[in-house]
Amino acid sequence: MSSQPTRIVVIGGSAAGPKAAAKARRMDEFAEITLVQREQELSMASCGFPYYVGGTFDDRNMLICTPAGNVRDSQFYGKAKGIEALVLTEALRIDRDTKTVTVKHLPTESERTLHYDRLVIATGARPVCPNAPGFDLDGVQTLHSMGDADTLRAIRDTKAVEKAVVVGGGLIGFEVCEALRLAGIDTTVIEKTHQILPFLDPDLAKLVENHIRANGPDIIVGNGVAEFLGDNGKLTGVKLDNGTELPCQLAVVAVGVRPNIDLALLSHLEIGDQGGIRVNERMQTSDPDIYAVGDCVECKSLISGHWMRAPYGDIANLQGRVAGQNIIRENSASFPGITQTGICKIFDFTVGFTGLSAQAAKAAGLNDIETATISGLDIPVFMSGKLLISKLVAERESGRIIGFQCIGPGDVSKRVATMAMAIRGKLTVEDMVNADLPYAPPYSLALDHTIVSAQVMENKLKGLMQGLSVTEVKQRADHGADCFILDTRSPEEFEAMRLGIGETLIPLGALRGRLNELPEDKDREIILYCKISLRGYEGAAILQQHGWRNVKVMEGGIMAWPYAREK
Amino acid sequence: MSSQPTRIVVIGGSAAGPKAAAKARRMDEFAEITLVQREQELSMASCGFPYYVGGTFDDRNMLICTPAGNVRDSQFYGKAKGIEALVLTEALRIDRDTKTVTVKHLPTESERTLHYDRLVIATGARPVCPNAPGFDLDGVQTLHSMGDADTLRAIRDTKAVEKAVVVGGGLIGFEVCEALRLAGIDTTVIEKTHQILPFLDPDLAKLVENHIRANGPDIIVGNGVAEFLGDNGKLTGVKLDNGTELPCQLAVVAVGVRPNIDLALLSHLEIGDQGGIRVNERMQTSDPDIYAVGDCVECKSLISGHWMRAPYGDIANLQGRVAGQNIIRENSASFPGITQTGICKIFDFTVGFTGLSAQAAKAAGLNDIETATISGLDIPVFMSGKLLISKLVAERESGRIIGFQCIGPGDVSKRVATMAMAIRGKLTVEDMVNADLPYAPPYSLALDHTIVSAQVMENKLKGLMQGLSVTEVKQRADHGADCFILDTRSPEEFEAMRLGIGETLIPLGALRGRLNELPEDKDREIILYCKISLRGYEGAAILQQHGWRNVKVMEGGIMAWPYAREK
Known part of the structure; x- marks a missing residue:
């Protein structure tokens, strides 16, 4: 000194x-x-x-x-x-x-x-500016500095804007979208690529999209900004790549940094x-x-x-x-690196992720992966549990957990933190199936969502279950594929809500007595599901053991189905 | 087949x-x-x-x-x-x-x-019965079976009971205590040992005790049941080991299984x-x-x-x-063991733990441990963050995390799950200080409570900070020890709330200019704190580098102080 x-x-x-x-x-x-x-x-x-x-x-x-x-x-x-x-x-x-x-x-x-x-x-970092004329018009904004925040807050307080466009369908784009919607502004989010929230896999992103639309804002994907339109230096609208013009007095650009x-x-x-x-x-x-x-x-x-x-x-x-x-003190500390963990509130949904999505894993050259998608409550029904939908990604060979996405109205944040630590600890699916997590009804099911997620993954890795994504099932239904689709819920549930993709209803409890209603051809593809696909999975186990050789579960069940339903 | x-x-x-x-x-x-x-x-x-x-x-x-x-x-x-x-x-x-x-x-x-x-x-398991006469009286209950639940629920619905005693100050005891209190019953919890919630260390247990009392129920520790008192086969009261008689119509025994x-x-x-x-x-x-x-x-x-x-x-x-x-399938699955993780809602507090408390670690023969107690919000003030108080336990030599306790009105559950996974992954404090957790204002501070907890532990392990528990400070104050106690908050904060244990107020921002008010003897013990002891820690760093050799921080600050305050 x-x-x-x-x-x-x-x-x-x-x-x-x-x-x-x-x-x-x-x-x-x-x-x-x-x-x-x-x-x-x-x-x-x-x-x-x-x-x-x-x-x-x-x-x-x-x-x-x-x-x-x-x-x-x-x-x-x-x-x-x-x-x-x-x-x-x-x-x-x-x-x-x-x-x-x-x-x-x-x-x-x-x-x-x-x-x-x-x-x-x-x-x-600096906000990326879209390569479109009119970016300097009054009314085109980013949300990067305190000054930006002041400007947007003033717009809220003065109720100066009726219609807004958010350019960019990432985390910040949707945080801004919600803020504008809460300010009473009619808001449309546009995204150049074919999917919002690029850190999610498409199935989950689509569910979030549905939730956002249900709260008012519109979303246009696969369409970037061609031009910011103006009059006297003031923004009057946004013209998209496909020529559509969206009239607006405010455009907030959030296409990354x-x-x-x-x-x-x-x-x-x-x-x-x-x-x-x-x-x-x-x-x-x-x-x-x-x-x-x-x-x-x-x-x-x-x-x-x-x-x-x-x-x-x-x-x-x-x-x-x-x-x-x-x-x-030179060399006294290190920063080892990141797992890429993020989270965002979008209306009543939380959207979180840690590690790699399936598409990010493939992009990183990790091709031998398995995924497991599940739906389930965060806490028991009797404690007013809320839905979580998640997708786990693991290396097939080593069983190492490499990614987890979770969305829904339930407590996503805790599950993402849990899995972020599992990834940090280089844990495998086998480690995670027996995790000792804090359990009491106000906080968790007896088997926490993260554990069930690992258990389903384990079932898949051990060959006890074959899964299909909702998208794969939708494609089969759309193309009239020769598969037998089985809904294993109760008649009351079927009456209240159903997909209408040519499915047959056989409640799980009746399945063993009605095996004669199933395809004679034991190699025909059978796809089972229920509300969350737990009963679907139980049904699949029954059929497999009765000799059907091509039995699959639609992962996540109806709760993970982002497409239109019959009912 | x-x-x-x-x-x-x-x-x-x-x-x-x-x-x-x-x-x-x-x-x-x-x-x-x-x-x-x-x-x-x-x-x-x-x-x-x-x-x-x-x-x-x-x-x-x-x-x-x-x-x-x-x-x-x-x-x-x-x-x-x-x-x-x-x-x-x-x-x-x-x-x-x-x-x-x-x-x-x-x-x-x-x-x-x-x-x-x-x-x-x-x-x-079966409920343990206290070795006290009168256990078979009508009105002495456990909460173990559906029948027990039915009985207690009926008591709630019929408003048949005015006063109840819960025997046993563990998780179930306090869950029952809260249930009875919500049913409008005047409830006292008695605990034979000198501390409720034995999986917590005493400082934290005492904070929970305060919270419970603030919600109505009374707690008596260090006193077991000597006898269940009755009249005509019906419970009329509970007599404690010290002779005190607590009149009641219901006693729920929850002393473990x-x-x-x-x-x-x-x-x-x-x-x-x-x-x-x-x-x-x-x-x-x-x-x-x-x-x-x-x-x-x-x-x-x-x-x-x-x-x-x-x-x-x-x-x-x-x-x-x-x-x-x-x-x-023989040998197809294993259960590797447990970390001992638990959680419990007690009124507006959540009380959670994973791994070993300091006292449990010592009881298990792990003596070379360090602890770090912190207070802090779960999410930012502007998102209406709530308080968390936690204590981390690590092996000093290896830095391995072996325990974490967390209490408070904030989101304890997520932090306990996070640390449970850290322990499961055998992570060290060094791993944890750079954890990549989901951050957005609705869910976390930029540095999550668990990370700050690990950072404080790291500071202690590296010798950058010496800590004292609130109990150690209380003992010094009670015994009139020759230490200099320094509150580093603002005058406004001091006016609104203060310990009154002989402390001197020097706001952190003024400290460098008022070093002459500190003890001349550079070996005299100086104890600093603030509301959560972050400013206390910053102040301690200043004093240490100005030559005071015996500078300590009261860990967790005033928020972790479970004893009476002057104000």
Whole structure:
């Protein structure tokens, strides 16, 4: 401590940057720490913007407060953290030879040179702009900065907009969609690809789509923005690739973000093939005195080993903490990588995922996988349980769990956290079938949804059950395939709700006595289901053992069926 | 399938037994499966009894229904499962030589001999009865059977009772306590030992105690039942060991359960030192044709390797499934053991745990452990976050996580599930500090409570922070120890709420400028805290680096303080 204080400069004051600075301060009371932030605000809860816009809360300060209620402004950083926070200040360039950063105070345009012993780049990401004319019209927005949040909140409060279009059907797109809908705005979400929520497999995404439509907003997939239409500089509508024009006074663009690597490029730091700054486990860039954290870097997938982008607030905070330790005590902390976990509230549904979907696994070259889709309640009927629909992905050979998607009105969050930890622990399906989880009726079924999911997967891996997805069954029905479709529910249930895809009703309890009604050809494909396909599975076991050789269960049952029903 | 069908007898029809029978049926359509149940009901949701008693729901059938609404009676088992269920039938003895079980139909007293190729013992557990006179008085109850649930529910509905005593301060005791309180009954819980909820460490247990008292019920610890007092065969009160008499019309005894091993003893099967039937990973007893599952067996701890009892409904179901597979396909499934995970709703608190508490770890001979207690919100303030208080236990040397307790009005269940999986995956604190969990404001803080808990533990293991428990601080205050106690909150917070244990208030933001107010003696013990002790920790880092050598943080802050406060 008698030596010269370490000089630390952190560029970026939103999430990862402040975390790195604060951790460094706690590790070294005498370091000189400067935080450079382009915006006015510091350490904003950006993920809270949609809830502010939607009116979940009204006090804007809550987005920039500590839990104890202190606004995290420059003064707070100075007093509580001993960190000099330069706001409205842009870092212009890094000189790695002289170890300096040149910054400009935007209001005064005055420049200043900061010396560093260790530099942290936390420049975040920038919203991707669709390549369409009219993007600069008044009324075309993103939701990235506090300023954006203020603008959208003002639109809500003044009731200035009747119709809005959200461009982009990802997490943020639908959070914005819900916020606009809650503000009473007639909202349409458009998505260029053929599926919303790309981290889900299509069957599950379609169920979410149904839920969103049921809450008012419309969704158009397979159609991007061709042009933002305007009049006198003001947005009047959005023209789609197929020529459709959607009149609107507001368009919120949420088609993803791109790492902000301008400074890193200028300084010739290594950039990865995913477009982010390449860092090692210590969060060090190719220059060992320069660290990088948050949305501007690439992370390693703990599942595939591939480099990925993970622009999530929690990852930014984790990385910031690791960098903060290492810039004071070299090699004292590591960030091993990510499993890719995310979650989102969309009206009464929660949509969550961890690890790889089936399509992501295949895209990553993992082809020998098995999936298991189930429906079920989160807690017992007598405790007013709510539905969960999930899809588990595992490697067939090793049984290792590599992905889990879960949606529905039930407690998705807990199940995704549970499976995220299973993936982190490199657990197999065999480990998971006997997991010891907290059970009491207010919180779980006796066998939690995650355990049942693993048990169904185990049944499939052991060859005890053959499954079909709802989509595969729909295709068979649409093409008039020669299969025998069996609904194993009760007549009352059949009367109240049914698919109408040529199915025969034989309640499970009657099945053993009515085997003569089943196909004589023991090789004919038989597809069973019930409400959630538990009785379907039990029925399938009966038929298999009575000699039918091509017996399949429609996974997830009617609850997982996203297509139109007869009733 | 052309051979003789396998004959399977399952003794016990509550949870583990029916599960074993149903799984065996799915594995072998042609086995002859007989389920022997002493009670009238089959496959009851016993864990739901308190919620039926307390009026969360009114339809008794919901306790014995499938999710599709079918009552699980003998007829249902016959038709849907092809299982002969003999209810009101007691298994009298097992003859291992002839491989038979003699059973008696209780209403008719007729006996019958069942032949088995494989036998499953799922005889469950029996409530422990306190060794006190008057146990047979009318008004002394347990909550173990459907009949018990009916009796207590009738008491609620008829408003026949004004005062009740619950004997036993464990999970079931407090579930019953809440149910009785919801029924408008003035309730006192008595606990023989000096602490309620023995799976918690005392500091946390005390916070739960406060919460329960705040909801009405009284709690008396360190005092057992000496006698149930009666008049004309009816309960009039409970006399405690210290002579106190508590007048009441109802006493519910919930002092734990004991494995029901009568049949196993009669058949000379191996019994373990915990008083349960000893089984291997296949759920096989010392007789390879006899399996045992559920509350009557012992399980291996995945943490300590010790044998334990785990009378939980979820474990019973897991074991039943494993036995069901193995009795059809030998050695096809295993039950590796338990981490001991449990949860309970007590008024607005959830109380959960997984693995070992500090006291349980020490009792198991694991002495080189570290703990980390934290308080914090489950989700952000702007989303109306609720408090969680938790204690993490890890091995100091390896960093392996071995236990986690969590309580509070927040979403405890998810955090316990998360940590249960961390323990199952044998994760270390280092793994957990960078966990990739589902983050969005409706579900979590950017750094989830479980991650912060691991980070605080890491700080302690790395020597960056020294902690004291609230109890250790209280003891120092009570004994007038020569320590300097520092509250680092704001004056406004101090005005609204404070401990009053001789503390000095220096807000964190002012601390660097007021170091001259701190003890001159750099070896004097300084104890810092704030509301949750995050600012306390930041303050401690400052003081340590300014040369104070004996700086400690009161873990969990004021939110974890269970004792009386000045304000």
